[in-house]
Amino acid sequence: MRTVQGTALDGLRARVRALGAEAPDRRTPAAPTFGARLRGFVRTGTPRATAAALSALRARRGDAPALLRTRSGRTFLVLLDPVDLDRFYAEPVSLLAADPPEKCRGTAAEEPAGIGCSRGELRAQRRRINEETLAAGVPVHPSYDSFLAAVAAEAPHLTAARTLDLVRARHAVHRAARRIVLGEDAASDEELAGWLRQLRGGRARSARGVYAKAHARIQRYAAGAGDDTLVGRATRRADPAGALDPLRQAHHWLLAMDAVPGTLLNTLLLLGAHPAEQDAAAAEAARGGDAGELPRLRACVREALRLYPVVPDLIRVTRAETEWRGVRYPPGTSVLLPAAFHQRDPERVPAAHVFVPGRWKNPDADQDIRIAPFSHGGGRCPGDQLGLMITAAFCAEVLRGHRLTAARPVLDPVGPLPATLDPGAVRITLTRR
Structure with a gap:
């Protein structure tokens, strides 16, 4: 060579x-x-x-x-x-x-048997049931009223202080996630939250006891979960052959919500740097939207994910x-x-390094093969619409009562945006409207 x-x-x-x-x-x-x-x-x-x-x-x-x-x-x-x-x-x-x-390459007994760790026909069956539970492709989830109520109940944690950061965002989002997946009684379960933090941090990948304790606690909540929770919906759809264990899948739904706090902060940070977009989004939030659709705010979330995807590769x-x-x-x-x-390829994507939520007004934007915040085809995230709905709803709750008046890091609204953002370093100042 x-x-x-x-x-x-x-x-x-x-x-x-x-x-x-x-x-x-x-x-x-x-x-x-x-x-x-x-x-x-x-x-x-x-x-x-x-x-x-x-x-x-x-x-x-x-x-x-x-x-x-x-x-x-x-x-x-x-x-x-x-x-x-x-x-x-x-x-x-x-x-x-x-x-x-990487977690699927370890001992099977130490990891909840989720869709991502299955293959062949079993994976196809699990994905089908998962898509039905999450209402894949449906902009507004059938249980939207319950899910939006969970967001509204936890949103005050975001605005309880003048500065919004990742710690506060995680606390609010994870409480709402436990309500959405397991029911209202799970919201304040800090012990379960601690076990999930260990799993998120990878410190318990070989500790079967952590999985066992979390599973037992989820099982307890699932026994009383209503049909408007994800675990309740999944239980109704679980087939006799056991293709999807709704209790073990609940682990993955809760862990998947990890993507929301960082995306929420990135979206608000970008809105804070673009006053006109913030005003338009706040006006939509004040109107309330139709059953949680909030198209402008969803476009802002999509654009934040285009610029700063959860999965870069x-x-x-x-x-x-x-x-x-x-x-x-x-x-x-x-x-x-x-x-x-x-x-963000400037040779193929117009205004690649600029925050332009309006690009998502194009009905074909979601099918643009170059832009894939949720992937495309058979590997598309089945919870994309639910994630958009929840993140946009949290943004709306913040914007209804507060203006984003200052933030760190400082972004240039007209110049190229930074290639990466560290949500842990984001600080957003809230001022009451």
């Missing part, structure tokens, strides 16, 4: 800070064809390539997929062209399967030999779609 040397490599390194590479042999992928050092690898070996690195890579090699090898030795086929994204989302799981989360694994751009790859090849990069 030819090695890039001299000034060309120096220039590339200057752009991406740490990229050193070999040019690919396009005839065969038998050996890793593009070794790279990219900043920010996580411990599992999944690359977190910066937009600058991926832009430099595409400028140097063109739009063809590139093989990158992490420091741990794992190799990924990275998709750089939106043309390849269509195929990524359209391929059936029999050919391009979801990469199991999507990974699939081939189950058979595949061919991409004339190059064959063996079964077991990890295919990585850098969603955050594509969603």
Whole structure:
């Protein structure tokens, strides 16, 4: 293989800070064809390539997929062209399967048996029941009145102090989540909240006792849960063969709500930096919306997720030999779609680094293959509409009585927004209207 040397490599390194590479042999992928050092690898070996690195890579090699090898030795086929994204989302799981989360690679008995850790027909059955429970694709969940009441009951925790931060947002959202999943009696269960924090932090991945205690507590609440809770709805839909255990799935619904506090803060931070958008969103919140639809606020949440996605990279694994751009790859090849990069790619997305909620007014925006805050196709998050409804409702509760008058970090409303935000560092000042 030819090695890039001299000034060309120096220039590339200057752009991406740490990229050193070999040019690919396009005839065969038998050996890793593009070794790279990219900043920010996580411990599992999944690359977190910066937009600058991926832009430099595409400028140097063109739009063809590139093989990158992490420091741990794992190799990924990275998709750089939106043309390849269509195929990524359209391929059936029999050919391009979801990469199991790290937690699924441990002992099965230590992890709740959720959809993300199942395969084949069992996964399909579980997903179908999960979609019915979460009302996938339905803008307003059938239990919206109960769910919005839970949000309204917990929203005062957000505005109890003049400054809103992640700790306060998590407290309010997780209390509401326990109401929505398990019923009102679970809202104040701080012991269950503590066990879930341990599971979220990964400190109890090998501690069966934590799962067992949380499961027993969830089982107790589920026994009295009404039909307007998620566990109650799931219990009615659970099939006799046991494809979905609603009690174990409740673990995952509660943990999935972790995405809401950070997204809520990011959305409010962006609204605080854009006064006109804040005024329009506040006016919609004051009107109340139709059964929780709040289309303008939902558009703001979607735009916040476009700019700062919860999952910046999507990974699939081939189950058979595949061919991409004339190059064959063996079964077991990890295919990585850098969603955050594509969603803010200035070469393909208008106003890529600017907060423009209006882009979501286009009825086709949700199908734009370049922009995938909830993924597309068979891997789309079944709780996307429910998550939007809950996050928009929390935003509305804040905006009805308060104005966002100052925030940290300070964002430039007209200049390019920062590539990343740390929700833990966000501070939003609330002033009563």
